[in-house]
Each structure stands twice: as structure tokens, then as C-alpha cells.
Amino acid sequence: VVTPFFSAQTRRANDPDIKKILIPQCTKHPAVFVALFENYGLESALLPRSTDKDLTLARRYTNGEECLPFIQNIQDFLEYAENNPSFKEDGAVLFQGWACGPCRYGLYAPTQSLIVNRAGYGPQKILAVKSEDLVKRFGPEFFIAAFDGNLAIDILYKLLHRTRPYEVNEGTADRLFDECCEEVYEVMRHQRCRWPSILAGNHLRPLEKLLAQAADRFASIPITEGQLRPRIMLAGEFYVRLDERCNKGIIRQIEAAGGEVSLAPATEFFIYTAYANYRRAQKEYALQKSAKGYFNQSGYAAINWLAHRDEHRLEKAAARLLQGLEEPGAREIREHSAKYIPEHTAGEPPMTVGRTGALARRAGMAGAIFVGPFTCMPASVVEAQQGSLSREIGIPIISVFYDGRDNTNRDEFIHSLVFQAKQKLQSRADNDFGWTQGTQGGHKGTVLLCQSSMPGRIN
Ligand code: SF4
Incomplete structure (x- = not known):
């Protein structure tokens, strides 16, 4: 008996043959990427959320020892593939993050690719998203815009959590939150950041204005005192x-x-990683002075500064409700x-x-x-x-x-x-x-x- 071979190979974001990217919607953050991909001319959509609480399709291909995010994602992927017969041939890929390190996250993309292939939907259906590939394809400006858009969504979540427990009329804060998220996506869909504006911080103005107005609108929701x-x-x-x-x-x-x-x-991860990379580059340069080490350290210092500046500016814009909660x-x-x-x-x-x-x-x-x-x-x-x-x-x-x-x-x-x-x-x-x-x-x-x-x- 010949055991069939199933490839676990994934796709990379700089692959020009990718026609469409489908992104799992765990929160309101992924729609920032959908809007940005659209802005940069690549078709993208949110993957429908599976409502199967038993995760039936995923359980068929997993043994229960995998991480829950892996299982939830594969449920969404397989359910979509089952409901969309054209998926096998239409050039669409499913978005999955990637990172190296000691835990299992780096295995998500290849293992999911293997499962989707084994389930009969073909090889290389998973896009393993690496930041360097996005930068290669769209430029660093894309990455900065994605970071700022996600920061804005994080701040809207804070406004929601700050208000919803106290609202008099149930559902008001949730509705306003949804409206404000749509406004963020609209900015992401149309704004292209350029370097002079990024360095001066002017590219943040539309989001600052939006968040200041959002804070005013949340503050005007009637609450129980x-x-x-x-x-x-x-x-x-x-x-x-x-x-x-x-x-x-x-x-x-x-x-x-x-x-x-x-x-x-959600953006805590990116900000802390920027800082950790900067600290590591600093230590390496202190141990061994070299031109490469110097540029490395300076580059990470700039990323770290930019991440903290943008977070501070956008938090400040919503200070009416979030002062003291930075x-x-x-x-x-x-x-x-x-x-x-x-x-x-x-x-x-x-x-x-x-x-x-x-x-x-x-x-x-x-x-x-x-x-x-x-x-x-x-x-x-x-x-x-x-x-x-x-x-x-x-x-x-x-x-x-x-x-x-x-x-x-x-x-x-x-x-x-x-x-x-x-x-x-x-x-x-x-x-x-x-x-x-x-x-x-x-x-x-x-x-x-x-x-x-x-x-x-x-x-
Ligand atoms: S942090 Fe690592 S071990 Fe924990 S769920 Fe995520 S991938 Fe799995």
C-alpha cells in the first residue's frame, strides 16, 4: 500500500500569483488588513466565522492536543472550503500568521496547509504571513499603516469596555463601536502614508480626529451613575x-x-517586540562594535520610537474617556x-x-x-x-x-x-x-x- 503524500508547503505574501486573501475574523482588527490590501490593489475579504461550537470539521483532522487558536482557525478554513467549491481553483489563499520561537505558533501555517490539502482542497492554500514579505511587496508604509489602524481599533475597544458596563440602554455602546470601526476601515481603504508625513506624524491626523470624535460620542452615551x-x-x-x-x-x-x-x-505584541529587538541590537552592538551592528541598532531604535510615538498620539486623542488608562x-x-x-x-x-x-x-x-x-x-x-x-x-x-x-x-x-x-x-x-x-x-x-x-x- 502506498501512503499518499500531502505537501505542507505554504505561500508567501510576496508571491505575485496570489489572487485573493481570506482573513479569519477573530476580532475587529483583521478588517484593517482587508481594507489595506484593497487600498494596495490586492483583493481580500474576511473569512466567515464558523458558528459550530463543537468545531466538528476541525476535530476530524486534529487530535485535541493542538492549540485552540489552531483548531478554531482550521474550523473556519474547512467550513469555508466546504461551502465554496470554487475555492480549490480560484487562486484564493487563507491568511495565517507566522513567527519563529519556542512555542507552536510557527507550526500553524504548514500544519494547516497539510490538513487543507489532505481534506481535498489542494496544496499551498495557506499564506504564511511574514512581516518581511509584506514589506517587500508593499513597502514599510503598508506595515506602519497596518500598525496604526490596529492601534485605533484597540483604542475603540477601550472606549467600548469603558462605557458598555454602565450604559442605560443595552446595545448602544456596541452599535457605536461598530460604526467607529467602519470609519477606521474607511481611512485604511483610502489613505496612503508617505515618509515625510510618517516622520512628522501627520499621517495620524485622520485617525486622531476620528478617535477624538469617538471619545466624545462614547462619553455622551447615557450611563447609570x-x-x-x-x-x-x-x-x-x-x-x-x-x-x-x-x-x-x-x-x-x-x-x-x-x-x-x-x-x-492586540498591538502590545508589536510594540513589545519592537522594544525587545532594540534591546537585543543594543546589547549586540555593545559586545561587538561594527557598522552593521550600528545600523541594526539605529534601525530598531527608530521602529521602537515610531511605535511608542504613534501609540501615545492616538491614546491622547481619546483622552476624554481614557485619561489614566493609557x-x-x-x-x-x-x-x-x-x-x-x-x-x-x-x-x-x-x-x-x-x-x-x-x-x-x-x-x-x-x-x-x-x-x-x-x-x-x-x-x-x-x-x-x-x-x-x-x-x-x-x-x-x-x-x-x-x-x-x-x-x-x-x-x-x-x-x-x-x-x-x-x-x-x-x-x-x-x-x-x-x-x-x-x-x-x-x-x-x-x-x-x-x-x-x-x-x-x-x-
Ligand atoms: S502561545 Fe504558543 S503554545 Fe500557546 S496557544 Fe499560541 S502557539 Fe500554542
């Missing part, structure tokens, strides 16, 4: 924390239990994570631990939830450190894991964390004259604020 809601930091594995199908709607769960979510943004800088994140996670460890662990440490003493922060797919390596590293971190920063922390199935114990665990955080916030209000009810970021009386700064205070 005087609620005591703890802020719960939600961090952990990138895909599970962002895709509500994978995390079983954890943000709405926290809101329903009486909390307000501070979600680690993201910590990558350096601050590293400083807070250093004693738990070695600096050379890239990826989620330093970001999850460092962001939580950096934000813990901000107003209203009273709990943290780290999410991860079942058997996720970085999430397990973070879970191992959460007890020490919780003792240091004085707030309750839990880790919850997802395998694609419902789990009432997990739901109860989340509910208990929000309850504990609420008690923590209440006891601060009762015991500490420095905490009082007041205004925060444009909404009145919705959280408890720290009036005095208390250096070194452990809650």
Missing part, C-alpha cells in the same frame, strides 16, 4: 484573549458579574516582569506579567485574569508566577484555560474573581481616606479613585 465596579485586567495568550468564541465571551461575563475590563491590546510603555513592562520572567523570554509571559504589575496601582484596578489555551506553554509559565505576582501587587489573580468546550467550573471561577475584586475595592473605599468616589475619564461616579499617591503602598 454611582456603580462600584472593579477594573479587571484581562491578559494572556493573544488569540484566546481576543476571540470571544475561544474565550466564551469572557469580557461580557466579567461585565455581567459586575466588573469593568482592562483588556491587553498603556504602560514596553520598558515599564519589562521592568515589572524582570524578576519573574528572564528578559530573553520573548512572547506573552513578560507582557502578561509586566503589564499587570505596571497597571496594578492605577485607579480601580482590583483583579486580573490570565487566559490561555489548554496546554499553552507561555500561559503555563505565567500561571506558575501568578501567586508571587499576586502577593507583590496585592490583588487577586487567576488563570483560566480553554479547550473549545463549555465549562461551568471555569465560569464560576471567573465570577468569584470579580466578587473578590469588588470586595477589595469596597474595603479600600471603607478603610482608606485616600480612596473616594469621583469622576474618571469623562464618566462621573463610576469607579473609585485614589486621590493621594501612596508610594510603596502594598494593597
Whole structure:
């Protein structure tokens, strides 16, 4: 018996034969890429989201030991292929990220390509997206526009999470959020960034204007005043924390239990990576001086500066509602994570631990939830450190894991964390004259604020 051979080869973004790119929609971020591809003359569309909670097609080709984001993506891919017979021949490819490193992410694209091929839809149907290929094909301006568009979506999510738990008329904040995201896509569809404008930061003006107006519109949504809601930091594995199908709607769960979510943004990964690359280039140059090392270091310094500048500018534009809720800088994140996670460890662990440490003493922060797919390596590293971190920063922390199935114990665990955080916030209000009810970021009386700064205070 001859075993059939199935190729696991993937496509690259600079391949001119690609006719159309289909992008999975885990959140509102991927539509930024669709709009930008359209802007640069390449047909693209969002892949329909599978509504099959049992992930039936994916389970047929996986053994349950794979990461949940991998399984969710392959479900979306196979369902699309099954519903669109032309997919086999129409030159369309399915978008999948790629990164090198110790965890399994680098295997997603080739393994999915193998599965799609084995399922009968042909070889090389997966596009393994590498930043250098995008830069080669469209120029670095494309990449900068994608970063800024995603930053804008992150900030709209913050406005949504800042407002929705308090709204009087259910659904108002969600509708406004959808409208504002469409406005971001419109900018991405038509604006081409040029270098002089990028360097001066002028290319950010349309997004700044849009976000300032969005903050005003969210601030005008009628809200119930005087609620005591703890802020719960939600961090952990990138895909599970962002895709509500994978995390079983954890943000709405926290809101329903009486909390307000501070979600680690999608762009955190790019900003922290830019900083980590810069630090590594700096160290290499310090060890061995060379012209190449100097240019390397200068290049990464420029990327790091640009990433932080754009984040700062766009956050400032939405300051009416988000003042005090700005993201910590990558350096601050590293400083807070250093004693738990070695600096050379890239990826989620330093970001999850460092962001939580950096934000813990901000107003209203009273709990943290780290999410991860079942058997996720970085999430397990973070879970191992959460007890020490919780003792240091004085707030309750839990880790919850997802395998694609419902789990009432997990739901109860989340509910208990929000309850504990609420008690923590209440006891601060009762015991500490420095905490009082007041205004925060444009909404009145919705959280408890720290009036005095208390250096070194452990809650
Ligand atoms: S971060 Fe976790 S879920 Fe993502 S690829 Fe790595 S091991 Fe899998």
C-alpha cells in the first residue's frame, strides 16, 4: 500500500500569483488588513466565522492536543472550503500568521496547509504571513499603516469596555463601536502614508480626529451613575484573549458579574517586540562594535520610537474617556516582569506579567485574569508566577484555560474573581481616606479613585 503524500508547503505574501486573501475574523482588527490590501490593489475579504461550537470539521483532522487558536482557525478554513467549491481553483489563499520561537505558533501555517490539502482542497492554500514579505511587496508604509489602524481599533475597544458596563440602554455602546470601526476601515481603504508625513506624524491626523470624535460620542452615551465596579485586567495568550468564541465571551461575563475590563491590546505584541529587538541590537552592538551592528541598532531604535510615538498620539486623542488608562510603555513592562520572567523570554509571559504589575496601582484596578489555551506553554509559565505576582501587587489573580468546550467550573471561577475584586475595592473605599468616589475619564461616579499617591503602598 502506498501512503499518499500531502505537501505542507505554504505561500508567501510576496508571491505575485496570489489572487485573493481570506482573513479569519477573530476580532475587529483583521478588517484593517482587508481594507489595506484593497487600498494596495490586492483583493481580500474576511473569512466567515464558523458558528459550530463543537468545531466538528476541525476535530476530524486534529487530535485535541493542538492549540485552540489552531483548531478554531482550521474550523473556519474547512467550513469555508466546504461551502465554496470554487475555492480549490480560484487562486484564493487563507491568511495565517507566522513567527519563529519556542512555542507552536510557527507550526500553524504548514500544519494547516497539510490538513487543507489532505481534506481535498489542494496544496499551498495557506499564506504564511511574514512581516518581511509584506514589506517587500508593499513597502514599510503598508506595515506602519497596518500598525496604526490596529492601534485605533484597540483604542475603540477601550472606549467600548469603558462605557458598555454602565450604559442605560443595552446595545448602544456596541452599535457605536461598530460604526467607529467602519470609519477606521474607511481611512485604511483610502489613505496612503508617505515618509515625510510618517516622520512628522501627520499621517495620524485622520485617525486622531476620528478617535477624538469617538471619545466624545462614547462619553455622551447615557450611563447609570454611582456603580462600584472593579477594573479587571484581562491578559494572556493573544488569540484566546481576543476571540470571544475561544474565550466564551469572557469580557461580557466579567461585565455581567459586575466588573469593568482592562483588556491587553492586540498591538502590545508589536510594540513589545519592537522594544525587545532594540534591546537585543543594543546589547549586540555593545559586545561587538561594527557598522552593521550600528545600523541594526539605529534601525530598531527608530521602529521602537515610531511605535511608542504613534501609540501615545492616538491614546491622547481619546483622552476624554481614557485619561489614566493609557498603556504602560514596553520598558515599564519589562521592568515589572524582570524578576519573574528572564528578559530573553520573548512572547506573552513578560507582557502578561509586566503589564499587570505596571497597571496594578492605577485607579480601580482590583483583579486580573490570565487566559490561555489548554496546554499553552507561555500561559503555563505565567500561571506558575501568578501567586508571587499576586502577593507583590496585592490583588487577586487567576488563570483560566480553554479547550473549545463549555465549562461551568471555569465560569464560576471567573465570577468569584470579580466578587473578590469588588470586595477589595469596597474595603479600600471603607478603610482608606485616600480612596473616594469621583469622576474618571469623562464618566462621573463610576469607579473609585485614589486621590493621594501612596508610594510603596502594598494593597
Ligand atoms: S502561545 Fe500557546 S496557544 Fe499560541 S502557539 Fe504558543 S503554545 Fe500554542
